[in-house]
Amino acid sequence: MSTYHYVRILASVESALPTKTTKKTMSKKLTIFVLAACYASLTGCSTMQKLSEKHSPQNTVNSTKIAEKWQASLPHSGSAANLTQFWQQFDDALLIELIEAAQKESATLASAQSRIAQAHASRVNANAKLLPTVDGTASASRSVQQPATSINTGQPGQGSQSSGGEPINSGQVGAQASWELDIFGANRRAFSASQAQENAANAGWHEARVAVAAELANSYFNQRFCTLQANVLQADMRSRAESLRVTDIAVGAGFSAPANSHLAKASLADAQQQLKAQLAQCDAEIKVLVALTNVDEFTLREKLQAQTFKPSLNGQLFALNEIPASVIAQRPDIYAAEADLVSAAADIQTTYASSLPKVSLNGAIGWMWLSGGGFGTTDGKTWSLGPISITFPIYHPGVKEANLAKSEAKYQEYAAIYREKVRNAVKEVEQALVNLHSTEVRQADIETALNGYQASFDATQTKVNAGFANLIELEDQRRVLIAAQNNVINSQKLRTLSWVNLYRAAGGGWDKTVLSDTGNAK
Numbered sequence: 001m002s003t004y005h006y007v008r009i010l011a012s013v014e015s016a017l018p019t020k021t022t023k024k025t026m027s028k029k030l031t032i033f034v035l036a037a038c039y040a041s042l043t044g045c046s047t048m049q050k051l052s053e054k055h056s057p058q059n060t061v062n063s064t065k066i067a068e069k070w071q072a073s074l075p076h077s078g079s080a081a082n083l084t085q086f087w088q089q090f091d092d093a094l095l096i097e098l099i100e101a102a103q104k105e106s107a108t109l110a111s112a113q114s115r116i117a118q119a120h121a122s123r124v125n126a127n128a129k130l131l132p133t134v135d136g137t138a139s140a141s142r143s144v145q146q147p148a149t150s151i152n153t154g155q156p157g158q159g160s161q162s163s164g165g166e167p168i169n170s171g172q173v174g175a176q177a178s179w180e181l182d183i184f185g186a187n188r189r190a191f192s193a194s195q196a197q198e199n200a201a202n203a204g205w206h207e208a209r210v211a212v213a214a215e216l217a218n219s220y221f222n223q224r225f226c227t228l229q230a231n232v233l234q235a236d237m238r239s240r241a242e243s244l245r246v247t248d249i250a251v252g253a254g255f256s257a258p259a260n261s262h263l264a265k266a267s268l269a270d271a272q273q274q275l276k277a278q279l280a281q282c283d284a285e286i287k288v289l290v291a292l293t294n295v296d297e298f299t300l301r302e303k304l305q306a307q308t309f310k311p312s313l314n315g316q317l318f319a320l321n322e323i324p325a326s327v328i329a330q331r332p333d334i335y336a337a338e339a340d341l342v343s344a345a346a347d348i349q350t351t352y353a354s355s356l357p358k359v360s361l362n363g364a365i366g367w368m369w370l371s372g373g374g375f376g377t378t379d380g381k382t383w384s385l386g387p388i389s390i391t392f393p394i395y396h397p398g399v400k401e402a403n404l405a406k407s408e409a410k411y412q413e414y415a416a417i418y419r420e421k422v423r424n425a426v427k428e429v430e431q432a433l434v435n436l437h438s439t440e441v442r443q444a445d446i447e448t449a450l451n452g453y454q455a456s457f458d459a460t461q462t463k464v465n466a467g468f469a470n471l472i473e474l475e476d477q478r479r480v481l482i483a484a485q486n487n488v489i490n491s492q493k494l495r496t497l498s499w500v501n502l503y504r505a506a507g508g509g510w511d512k513t514v515l516s517d518t519g520n521a522k
Contacts, residue, residue, distance in 0.1 A: 055348050055408065057341035060415045064422050066325045072433035075316040082318040084509035087213070089317050094307040095220055101293035102216040103209060112205040119194070119201035126194040129187045132179035137366070140171040166372055174366020174382065181361065186353035193346035200339030203332035203512065210332075210508030216292050217500045223285035224309045225493040230278040232485045236478065237271040243464075244268050247471065260471050267475050311492045317499050320429075320506060328425050330507040337418040344411040351407040355400040357392040425505065432502035439495035446484075446491050453477070453484040 082089065087096050103109055144167050182188055244264040250256035286304075290297045321327050328334055363385045371377040393400070457477040463469035503509075 055345045055411050057345050060341055064419050069322055070324055072430045073437040074320050086503050094303055098293050099213045099216050101295055103212050105294045106212045108208045112208040116201040116205055119198040123194040123198045126191040130182055132177050134175055134177045136175050138173045142167055142169050168372035171369045172366055174364055176364040178362045181359045183359055184353045184356055186350045189346040189349050193343040196339040196342040200336035203335045206510045207332040210504055214500050214504040219288045221496050225489055226282040226285055228489050229486055230282055233275040233278050236482055237275050240268040240271045263471050324426055327506055331425050332510050334421055335512050337421045340414045341418055344414045348407040348411060351403045355393055357390050360389050428505035432498050432505050436498040439491050446487050450484040450488050453481045457481045
């Protein structure tokens with residue numbers, strides 16, 4: 001609190017003193033008090049400045065170490081702008097429809113929306129503390145007084161009038177104002193912190209939106225690729241059924257041993273149980289989609305059957321900035337963690353400010369109407385200014401130190417959380433890049449292996465049909481071929497999910513310069 005403020009308060013109080021003698025005596029006492037208060041305020045301001053420098057959110061952010069470049073291979077092409085149109089690049093209308101349904105039904109998004117409303121209310125309340133508050137008042141009464149009383153009308157020449165035993169009516173309307181002066185800036189810091197928290201809540205909504213979209217996409221792709229693997233097993237089962245038919249004919253004609261028929265039946269039964277297990281897994285994924293979207297299961301199954309699934313992805317879906325710090329800054333959870341630092345730093349200063357003097361000013365203005373028998377009706381304005389009050393703690397043993405230590409420990413906690421979130425963000429991006437690069441470099445080898453195993457199986461099948469190979473050799477080749485086919489599908493699945501994970505790890509196209517946008521994720 002500056003000397004100027006105390007001098008103004010002193011002048012206001014002096015003007016309210018009744019007599020010269022009293023003014024002189026009280027003025028000396030007030031002067032001593034003001035000098036002591038000025039010293040306390042200067043000490044408080046200096047301490048506040050030191051606390052601000054010691055617990056600076058920006059210093060914490062700047063000191064958090066982030067590698068200068070990614071340690072994993074980046075996608076070689078694509079555009080950073082494509083990140084905002086990520087889902088459209090899959091060319092899958094059903095995927096986008098289900099994402100929108102999941103976001104509409106998500107309790108996570110509803111909670112995030114609720115946090116936005118709470119943060120907005122906190123910001124409005126913090127802003128209100130910086131301004132005067134005004135309340136309206138209104139009152140009316142009717143009374144009879146016994147014995148008679150005299151009322152000074154205030155009119156020249158009329159003197160006092162009696163109102164003995166007669167009713168008196170009165171009414172009053174007015175406005176009352178109060179204002180706590182933010183001398184040390186604690187309320188302004190609290191307002192800045194509330195603004196940061198509201199922005200963080202908006203960022204949290206975007207984070208929840210991206211998380212829901214990614215979760216739905218993962219389940220959708222799991223179901224889709226599960227169906228592709230089931231198709232492979234179904235084709236394999238039909239092939240084994242045909243082998244059994246041909247083998248039974250050969251056994252019946254005496255050209256093959258009965259053991260071959262038993263082997264063919266066992267092979268078919270094994271294919272059937274594998275297919276049933278795969279179909280059960282696919283059904284389980286449909287249950288997940290139903291729970292996420294609240295779409296009727298029968299309707300969902302119809303949509304899945306009607307929509308052709310294209311597992312291949314052409315080119316790179318988006319490009320990443322080569323500087324990790326630039327990518328990490330676009331994650332809403334990192335932005336929210338930084339806002340928590342701002343809030344915790346403000347809490348330290350407001351905690352310390354609670355031990356400093358507080359100055360408040362009150363006032364009122366209104367209009368009064370009065371009527372009664374014997375004196376007629378009179379009205380007039382009423383107003384008051386004051387009291388101007390100063391409050392300050394005198395004896396609260398250990399409370400200030402304990403509260404300040406708690407606030408500082410809270411800041412250190414949020415600083416550690418911020419650093420941990422940054423490390424985890426780097427890890428998530430790096431892992432997604434590693435998996436994505438792995439699918440790229442292995443793709444050619446996996447396709448070459450599939451082509452070779454397919455050719456070997458076809459050759460063995462021909463030899464079995466010609467009687468130059470037995471079913472045991474064919475079944476060995478079949479198992480290898482099925483494994484190769486599943487490797488192709490798993491590679492496509494891993495590549496797709498890696499893009500989804502990279503999309504989420506890169507912030508989902510969120511832009512912190514547009515915090516008020518609460519549209520659907522696309």
